[in-house]
Amino acid sequence: MMRKSLFISLLIVSLLLCFPSARSNRAPVDAGDNEFAEFEEFEDDKAASAENTVADEIEEQPHPSSKSAGLDDNEDEASVETEEADEFEHFTDEEEFEGFDQDRVKAKEPVDLKITNVPRHLYTSYESYFFEIITLLGISVYVLNYFFGKHKNSQLATAWWNCHKELLEANFSLVGDDGQGKEINEGILMKEAEHVYSLWCSGRRCCEGMLVQLKFIKRQDIINSIIRLSKPMNDQIVYTVQMEDMDKFVFAVAQKKTGITLARDMNDLAQYCQFKKVDKYAIPSQFSLLSEFEESTAAMLDSKVCSILNKNPQLVEYIHISDQYVGSRVVEQDKSAQPDAPTTVQKVLIICFNASERGRTTKQDMEKMIQCTNLVFHLMERVRHFTLSREAKEKATENRRKIDEALQKTLHQQRQEAAQQRREDKRREEKDKLMTIDDPDRARKLEDKERRRELKRKQPKMKQMKIKAL
Amino acid sequence: MNDPRRPDKKSRFKPPTSGAPSEDSTSDYMNILGMIFSMCGLMMKIKWCAWVAIYCSMIGFANSRAADDAKQTLSSFMLSISAVVMCYLQNPQPMTIPFLSST
Numbered sequence: 001m002m003r004k005s006l007f008i009s010l011l012i013v014s015l016l017l018c019f020p021s022a023r024s025n026r027a028p029v030d031a032g033d034n035e036f037a038e039f040e041e042f043e044d045d046k047a048a049s050a051e052n053t054v055a056d057e058i059e060e061q062p063h064p065s066s067k068s069a070g071l072d073d074n075e076d077e078a079s080v081e082t083e084e085a086d087e088f089e090h091f092t093d094e095e096e097f098e099g100f101d102q103d104r105v106k107a108k109e110p111v112d113l114k115i116t117n118v119p120r121h122l123y124t125s126y127e128s129y130f131f132e133i134i135t136l137l138g139i140s141v142y143v144l145n146y147f148f149g150k151h152k153n154s155q156l157a158t159a160w161w162n163c164h165k166e167l168l169e170a171n172f173s174l175v176g177d178d179g180q181g182k183e184i185n186e187g188i189l190m191k192e193a194e195h196v197y198s199l200w201c202s203g204r205r206c207c208e209g210m211l212v213q214l215k216f217i218k219r220q221d222i223i224n225s226i227i228r229l230s231k232p233m234n235d236q237i238v239y240t241v242q243m244e245d246m247d248k249f250v251f252a253v254a255q256k257k258t259g260i261t262l263a264r265d266m267n268d269l270a271q272y273c274q275f276k277k278v279d280k281y282a283i284p285s286q287f288s289l290l291s292e293f294e295e296s297t298a299a300m301l302d303s304k305v306c307s308i309l310n311k312n313p314q315l316v317e318y319i320h321i322s323d324q325y326v327g328s329r330v331v332e333q334d335k336s337a338q339p340d341a342p343t344t345v346q347k348v349l350i351i352c353f354n355a356s357e358r359g360r361t362t363k364q365d366m367e368k369m370i371q372c373t374n375l376v377f378h379l380m381e382r383v384r385h386f387t388l389s390r391e392a393k394e395k396a397t398e399n400r401r402k403i404d405e406a407l408q409k410t411l412h413q414q415r416q417e418a419a420q421q422r423r424e425d426k427r428r429e430e431k432d433k434l435m436t437i438d439d440p441d442r443a444r445k446l447e448d449k450e451r452r453r454e455l456k457r458k459q460p461k462m463k464q465m466k467i468k469a470l
Numbered sequence: 471m472n473d474p475r476r477p478d479k480k481s482r483f484k485p486p487t488s489g490a491p492s493e494d495s496t497s498d499y500m501n502i503l504g505m506i507f508s509m510c511g512l513m514m515k516i517k518w519c520a521w522v523a524i525y526c527s528m529i530g531f532a533n534s535r536a537a538d539d540a541k542q543t544l545s546s547f548m549l550s551i552s553a554v555v556m557c558y559l560q561n562p563q564p565m566t567i568p569f570l571s572s573t
Contacts (some may be wrong), residue, residue: 128564135521135565139528146532173475179483193535200483203472209481221532377474 014291081315140220149199149219150194156235156355157197157214159363161189167373172210173203194220206384207349208242210376217359235355236317237369240310241377243347247388248396249296252289253309268324271403282306284313292396296321301385304378308371315372321383324400325350349383351376427433486539497538500530504546511553517565520557523550 088450165187168175176187177200190198195216202209215236218224250272256264263269273290279291281301287309300321309316325348353372355361388396430450437443458467504526511520527547534543 070486131518131567132521139524142525142528146528171474177483181477184480184482191536194532196535202482203476203478203480205476205479209480210485218533220528223529245545278572316507461488 092127145222145225146220149221149225153195153216153217155359155363156216156366157189157191158212159366160237160369161199163367163370164373166372168199168201171204171377172201175199175201177202194218206244206380208244210242211240213238213240216361221252232358234359235361236315236352237351237355237372239373241349241376241380243323243349243380243383246347246383247386248323248393248400249388250290250292250322250324251296251300252291252318252320252322253283253287253301253316254290254320255316256286256288258318259290262318262320263290265328266320267326267329268322269320269330272324272399283309284353286313292399293388293392295387295392296391300379300382302382305375308375312350314354316355317354318350319379320348320350321379323347324403349376349379351379472520478503494533494535496533497530497535497543500526500533501546504530504550508546508553511550513555515557515560517554517557517561518567520550520553521565523553526550 002040059467165175174184174186176189177185178188179200185259190200192198196215196216197216199212199214200209201212204210215226215238217233217235250268252259252269252273254263259275262274263273269290272292274298276289276291276294278287278289281297283289283301283306289297300319305319323345325346351372353369355369356365366385432445434446434450437446504523507519507523507526510516511523524547527543527550530546531543534540
């Protein structure tokens with residue numbers, strides 16, 4: 001009995017202790033600070049009503065001894081709802097709810113996270129635009145290289161012009177005409193492309209004019225720069241002199257590879273020249289020789305030319321002298337489509353110099369090219385004053401006549417083929433016209449006419465004599 | 471006496487005929503290639519084709535001569551840029567290169 005009273009007193013004390021702390025938790029909150037104050041007040045009322053029911057249940061028990069068995073129930077009923085109470089506990093009441101799955105509430109399986117691989121094209125960060133950035137970088141590199149290469153070529157051209165201006169003005173009365181406008185312009189270095197510059201000079205003895213072409217490597221194109229790593233190229237200066245008068249011969253000396261290309265591509269070299277041995281002449285073996293006559297070869301390869309070829313073999317790419325120059329065979333093939341178009345034959349002296357080795361040209365190299373320009377003037381005078389012997393002249397005339405006859409024959413054949421083709425087309429048109437005519441009489445008349453015309457054409461042409469009857 | 475100049479023999483420069491084919495036709499090839507890639511990029515919405523078209527137009531421009539028609543080079547350029555712009559307007563996703571993209 002004593003024990004039961006002690007227990008009840010302990011219970012009441014615990015209730016009294018818990019009630020103030022619970023109440024402090026549920027102290028009225030300043031509505032201004034807390035948006036959910038009104039809901040907390042509602043929860044306070046709910047908690048207070050629950051405690052009241054517990055307290056009433058305790059007061060209803062007059063004899064603790066008689067209600068010892070029920071005390072356990074009271075303990076259960078009087079247990080204070082702690083904060084750790086399961087929020088879904090009221091769902092377990094089977095009188096209130098049916099079919100509630102307890103497992104769902106209590107399932108606390110470990111979560112196995114699976115991170116799926118999102119394809120790269122679904123990203124939206126800057127890193128995903130990797131290829132675009134690389135492409136734009138490539139474009140900017142190309143543009144930068146374009147401006148640097150263009151500037152370098154322009155500097156080399158200007159350096160060449162500044163070095164040669166005086167020498168050219170001392171040899172020509174007109175230097176640097178561009179052919180534009182009515183008045184003659186002077187001092188213009190024409191820019192044909194970012195890597196090709198041209199200069200026209202005229203008004204000198206021995207020649208009608210001279211075209212100087214500065215053919216630099218394509219420094220403005222980075223793709224060309226990459227190709228040059230495997231196939232080295234040089235900056236070249238080409239002097240093309242249109243000779244006023246020269247004797248009839250064709251001659252060329254060139255670097256071996258260039259010589260083969262020239263022999264294949266140049267019409268005059270292919271028709272008039274054969275490869276000759278260089279041993280007889282004092283020139284390095286890396287050159288090849290194409291010549292029509294030995295005396296012209298000996299005259300052109302004089303001491304001055306040979307000394308330059310020996311001193312600096314890489315300087316001269318080729319020397320081409322011809323009185324039958326028509327250009328390359330590729331251009332000729334294009335012209336063959338029009339067989340009646342006249343072929344322009346020119347007397348030329350063409351010399352190509354390499355400004356440097358492997359494209360490493362500097363402004364100082366342009367100054368060294370003055371000796372090349374002097375060589376051009378020397379050869380110009382030499383070609384003008386050289387004359388062939390009588391036999392060589394006759395042979396040259398004969399050669400040219402034969403070539404000309406062969407050319408005329410080819411042209412005549414082409415003209416005949418063209419005429420035949422035209423006749424065939426005309427006949428086909430007439431036949432098509434016959435097929436389309438509906439009237440059978442008219443068709444028959446046209447067929448007869450055609451047959452008579454064919455017979456007349458096939459008949460041998462004979463003179464007809466009329467004999468008068470006596 | 472030794473003056474080689476002859477003022478009475480002056481002749482004006484005659485540019486080569488426009489019909490004659492130039493030695494270097496890189497510019498023409500690149501312009502055509504650029505147009506082909508631009509059309510592929512526009513019609514088939516292939517982004518890398520459009521970017522390659524820009525490169526072809528740039529190479530064609532760098533190799534062009536003063537005598538060439540500038541309108542063709544410019545039109546090739548504009549077409550390639552419009553191909554790139556249209557591809558990204560229709561699909562702003564990053565470019566995928568077929569033989570380099572990861573599965």
